[in-house]
Amino acid sequence: MTFYEVWPADSRYHSDKPLTYSYDSELPVHTVVSVPLQKRTVSGFIKAKVGKPAFAVKPISGVLSQQPLPEAYFKLAEWMQAYYCCSLGDALRQLAPPKPSIRKVNPDETEILVGSQPINIASPLTKDQSSALKAIKKSPSTTILLHGETGSGKTRVYLELAKDCLKKNQSVVFLTPEISLTAQLEQAALQLNVPVYVFHSKLGVAQRKKIWLAILESSQPVVVIGPRSALFSPIQKLGLIVVDEAHEPAYKQDQTPRYQTSRVASQLGQLSGAKVILGTATPLVADYYLASQRKAVARMSQPAVTSSHGKAVLEVVDIKKRENFSRSQYLSKPLIDAITIALQGGKQTMIYLNKRGSARVILCNNCGWQLLCPNCDVPLIYHGDSHTTRCHICGHTKTPPTNCPQCKNEDIIYKSIGVKALVDELGRLFRNARTKRFDSDNQRGEHLSELYPQLVAGEVDILVGTQLLAKGLDLPKLGLVGIIAAESSLSLPDYSGEERSFQLLYQVMGRVGRGHSAGRAIIQTYEPDSIVVRAAMARDYNMFYEHCLAGRQKFRFPPFSYLLKLTCRRSTFSGAENASKKLMTTLRQAGLPVEIIGPAASFYGRRAGYYYWQIVVKSKNRGHLVNLAKLAPADWTIDLDPTNLL
Numbered sequence: 001m002t003f004y005e006v007w008p009a010d011s012r013y014h015s016d017k018p019l020t021y022s023y024d025s026e027l028p029v030h031t032v033v034s035v036p037l038q039k040r041t042v043s044g045f046i047k048a049k050v051g052k053p054a055f056a057v058k059p060i061s062g063v064l065s066q067q068p069l070p071e072a073y074f075k076l077a078e079w080m081q082a083y084y085c086c087s088l089g090d091a092l093r094q095l096a097p098p099k100p101s102i103r104k105v106n107p108d109e110t111e112i113l114v115g116s117q118p119i120n121i122a123s124p125l126t127k128d129q130s131s132a133l134k135a136i137k138k139s140p141s142t143t144i145l146l147h148g149e150t151g152s153g154k155t156r157v158y159l160e161l162a163k164d165c166l167k168k169n170q171s172v173v174f175l176t177p178e179i180s181l182t183a184q185l186e187q188a189a190l191q192l193n194v195p196v197y198v199f200h201s202k203l204g205v206a207q208r209k210k211i212w213l214a215i216l217e218s219s220q221p222v223v224v225i226g227p228r229s230a231l232f233s234p235i236q237k238l239g240l241i242v243v244d245e246a247h248e249p250a251y252k253q254d255q256t257p258r259y260q261t262s263r264v265a266s267q268l269g270q271l272s273g274a275k276v277i278l279g280t281a282t283p284l285v286a287d288y289y290l291a292s293q294r295k296a297v298a299r300m301s302q303p304a305v306t307s308s309h310g311k312a313v314l315e316v317v318d319i320k321k322r323e324n325f326s327r328s329q330y331l332s333k334p335l336i337d338a339i340t341i342a343l344q345g346g347k348q349t350m351i352y353l354n355k356r357g358s359a360r361v362i363l364c365n366n367c368g369w370q371l372l373c374p375n376c377d378v379p380l381i382y383h384g385d386s387h388t389t390r391c392h393i394c395g396h397t398k399t400p401p402t403n404c405p406q407c408k409n410e411d412i413i414y415k416s417i418g419v420k421a422l423v424d425e426l427g428r429l430f431r432n433a434r435t436k437r438f439d440s441d442n443q444r445g446e447h448l449s450e451l452y453p454q455l456v457a458g459e460v461d462i463l464v465g466t467q468l469l470a471k472g473l474d475l476p477k478l479g480l481v482g483i484i485a486a487e488s489s490l491s492l493p494d495y496s497g498e499e500r501s502f503q504l505l506y507q508v509m510g511r512v513g514r515g516h517s518a519g520r521a522i523i524q525t526y527e528p529d530s531i532v533v534r535a536a537m538a539r540d541y542n543m544f545y546e547h548c549l550a551g552r553q554k555f556r557f558p559p560f561s562y563l564l565k566l567t568c569r570r571s572t573f574s575g576a577e578n579a580s581k582k583l584m585t586t587l588r589q590a591g592l593p594v595e596i597i598g599p600a601a602s603f604y605g606r607r608a609g610y611y612y613w614q615i616v617v618k619s620k621n622r623g624h625l626v627n628l629a630k631l632a633p634a635d636w637t638i639d640l641d642p643t644n645l646l
Contacts, residue, residue, distance in 0.1 A: 002026060003050050003057065006035055009096035010042040011256065013089035018047045023060040030068035032097060032216075034061040043096035045069060064097060067217045069234050072272040079267055085629040085638050086257035094232045094257075098208040119188040121159050128300045132157050135298040136277065137164075143266040143276040145246075145291035146298050147283055149539070150510030151474075153304030154279045158242045159188055161277065162223065166194055170239025170274075171221045175230060175261065177248035182225050185244070189223045199226040199233060228253065228261040231268065238274040241265045246278035246287065247503050252643045260641055262287065281510060282503040282541065285548045286559040303513075312513030313520045314537050316528045319485070330417050330425055335482045335522045339426075342520075343433055343461060347479025351426070351464045352508045353419050355485075356392065356439050358384035360416035362400055366409035371400065377606045383441070384420055394608035422484065423464050430462065438465035470507040479519055481512050486525035486533050493603065494644045495557045498532050502544050505536035556595065556618050558641070564617040564625040565645060567602060567637040569610045576601070579633075580613040586631050587615065594619040594628065603646040616645055 004027060005018035021035050031046045036058050046068070077091040084091075125133070128148075136144050136157075148154040162172045174185045179200045189196045195218060197211050215222055216234040224233045228251055231241070243251065243262050251261035262278050269276035278287060291297045317324050317332040324332040331339075342349045359382040362371040371380050373391035380389035382400060390397050403410045417425075423437045438448045448468055454460055458477040463469060486505055505523070512519025525533050535544035553560050566583065570576035580599030587596055595618040602612040619625050622640075629638045 001052075003052055004060070005047040005050055006033060006044040006060070007047050007092055008035060008037050008042050008044045008089055009092035010037060010040075010044075011087070011090045011093055012040075013037060013042075014087045016088065019044075020050060020053050020055075020057050021060045022057050023063075027060075027063065028066070028068045030071065030074060031066070032064040032069060034064065036061060043099070045074070045092065045095075065213055065216055069095065069216070070236055070238075070272070072238070072268065073232070073234065075271050076264070076268050079271075080257055080259060080264065082626070083267075084257040084259055084640055085626050090256050094229070095234070097212045098205050119155055119159065119184070121156070121163070121188065121191045125156065125160070126153060126302065126304055128302045129153050129157050129160075129304070132298040132300050133160055136161065136275070139296055139298075141294050141296035142269045142274075143262075143278065143291075144296050144298055145283055145287060146277050146279040146300065147288070147541070148279060148281060148300035149303070150281045150507065151303045151305070151513070152281075152300040154244070154300065155185065155188060156304065157300070158185075158244070158277065158279065159192070161240055161242075161275065162189070162192060165239035165275075166192060166221050166223075168239060169221055170237045171218075171235045172223045172240045172242070173230060173233060173235065173238065174223065174225045174242045175244060175251075175265070176225070176227060177245045177250040179227055181245070182227075185225050189225060192223060194221055194223055196223045196225065197233075199224055199230045201227075201229070231261060231265055238268070238272045241269055241274050241276045243276070243278045244280075246280045247282050247284050249500070249643055256638075258639045258642075260643070263641070282506045285499055285545060285552065288545060289549060289559040312509070312518055314509070315520070315522045316533065316537065317522060317524045318528050319524050319526045328425060328429060330422060330484060331429065331482075332522070332524055335524065336429060338480050338482070338520055338522055339430065339433075339462070342480040343430065345479065346458070346477070348455075348458060348460065348475060348477045349462045349480040349482065350469055350475075350478060350508075350511055351422065351462060351482045351484065352466075352469055353417070353422055353464070353484040354466045354504065355416070355418045356420075356441055356466060357381035357390070357418035358421040358424075359414035360418055361414070362389065363413050363415070364404035364407060364409055365411040365413045367404060367407040369404050369406045371398075375606070375609045376604065378604065381418065382414055384424065393604060417484075419464055419466060426462055426464065433461040434459065435462040435464060436460045438463060438468050440466070440468070467504055469511070470504050473511055475511070478512055481509055481519070481521040483508060483521070483523045483525075486523050486536075487527055487530065494646050495552070495555070496644050498544075498548060498551075502532045502536055502548075505533065506539070506541075509536065509539075561595075561618040561620055562622040562625055562640075563642055563645070564619075564629055565614055565637075565639040565642040566617070566629070566632050567612055567614040567639070568633075568635070569612055569637075571610060573601075573611045576611040576613040580615060583632060583636070584615055587617070587628055590628060590631065592619070592624045592628065593621075594624050614645075 001022050003022050006021050007018050027046050029046050033044050034041050035044045041061050073095050080091040081088045165172050176182050179202055182198050186198050199211050224230050246262050253259045265276050317334055339349050361379050373380050373396050375396050376393045382389050388397050389400050419439055426435050509521045531547050568579045584599050598615040599613050602614045
């Protein structure tokens with residue numbers, strides 16, 4: 001009998017010490033095993049072989065593979081434990097194989113993935129692509145920011161770097177912010193003539209486990225494609241990590257450990273010797289600042305497909321000038337005319353509004369009563385197709401009232417349009433147009449990914465949707481983009497609000513003018529002189545960057561300070577308030593040179609019947625924030641480097 005120290009890869013294991021188990025044969029260090037933990041069986045990793053202990057031990061339940069996990073991943077887990085102030089069990093859980101599930105997964109549930117136009121890796125590189133490749137290969141930095149315009153051919157650069165890695169017998173990871181964006185990379189990567197594995201949560205557990213083992217045990221280089229969890233695929237010789245659309249919020253993990261994918265990828269690159277590429281047309285301000293300081297930015301500004309059509313025509317419509325809205329309350333006359341011209345020319349139109357539902361506010365025209373969620377104290381959103389209201393935080397549903405419950409007045413107003421009502425309005429104006437809505441309320445069979453072939457073929461005339469439409473779509477027949485309200489994110493009281501608004505505007509407008517035709521974009525806005533709108537219209541990232549950086553420096557936000565957000569959840573308002581004040585006292589008594597803001601109720605102060613309060617801490621020394629995070633009680637949420645403070 002042989003005895004081993006094992007690290008349980010489970011969030012319920014909070015100790016800093018491994019557990020001892022027995023097995024009837026020799027096992028290498030870092031072997032993946034199953035072990036009993038209390039009344040459950042969990043994944044774990046062999047830490048070391050030890051002598052027979054003086055106490056009784058349980059046997060290892062099973063060995064998943066004789067191939068141990070590479071050393072770099074364990075060093076990464078230890079780094080994550082310290083950097084994100086989590087337990088080692090939580091960090092190791094990211095590396096563990098998929099857990100079995102009692103739910104039977106139907107193969108038909110696997111989503112049809114969104115593709116794009118084919119990429120031929122045998123075609124000549126553009127001058128921009130060649131220059132970017134030279135800059136990346138020449139740079140001594142592990143992590144390079146590839147700042148490439150929409151349509152400049154960043155994917156082709158990724159593939160060229162991948163070819164070089166594969167020749168060295170090294171493997172590649174391509175990360176995408178959404179599952180639906182993996183198909184284009186998969187299609188292109190298959191040309192590399194090595195095993196390509198797409199790894200994501202839409203696959204059944206058994207299928208994911210099979211892929212996980214195939215990656216671990218592969219004797220040849222592989223390409224792994226997937227969302228942020230694919231970063232932890234058990235690759236033996238890692239040579240390249242690509243984080244595509246690196247600005248996307250989806251790269252921030254919203255459960256413990258609350259890691260930022262690009263930061264973890266950069267660390268894994270240092271530990272494994274792999275090159276890390278952060279590719280985006282709209283870099284995060286903090287990322288761009290830090291990369292510029294290290295002289296680690298590769299720029300691509302020219303379209304990959306040259307066009308004789310010229311650049312996209314951009315036009316701003318001031319919503320405050322109501323004479324622009326004589327035919328529709330929501331669609332301006334210039335936009336309606338442009339849609340008409342696009343339809344007559346056989347071109348598609350994309351209408352963007354980042355608001356779900358039919359109406360965002362329901363209120364009484366007499367006394368001002370407003371229909372709110374009883375669990376969250378936020379407006380219930382009206383969905384006209386089902387004649388119900390729904391809370392987009394907790395899911396509470398309710399049939400809208402026919403009269404005011406306070407004054408009995410029957411004059412109930414539905415205000416602030418959502419995409420469902422926008423579809424109805426377009427149907428009224430363009431009765432013969434084929435219009436489809438794309439947002440997170442779509443049912444099976446209506447998803448963007450499922451209808452993508454029809455979109456490419458031009459079988460949908462008008463696409464209406466939320467930010468889903470901003471993510472990587474390349475539609476050859478798209479001729480017009482209309483943005484209904486440019487400042488939909490600007491009203492949020494958060495330091496990243498302007499940045500997110502700029503990114504969305506820039507990305508949505510980038511769906512036209514990609515070489516298929518010149519295209520046109522019409523932006524409706526209350527603030528046509530806003531620097532966010534002007535910079536996005538001018539496709540001038542530097543204008544926005546300088547503006548945003550100045551504000552960040554003035555108010556000590558990233559990259560000029562690190563942030564820590566501590567959040568508590570209690571069943572009563574006073575309970576959350578008192579717990580926050582108690583922790584605030586503890587943080588101040590630590591005597592560290594930091595700026596503490598709060599305590600205060602969170603922006604969404606009541607969710608699903610619970611009350612949320614938060615404390616925000618700023619410091620130029622991240623170590624101070626880690627030390628303060630350790631003072632938070634176990635039931636508090638710790639978010640180091642939060643992407644927003646809402």
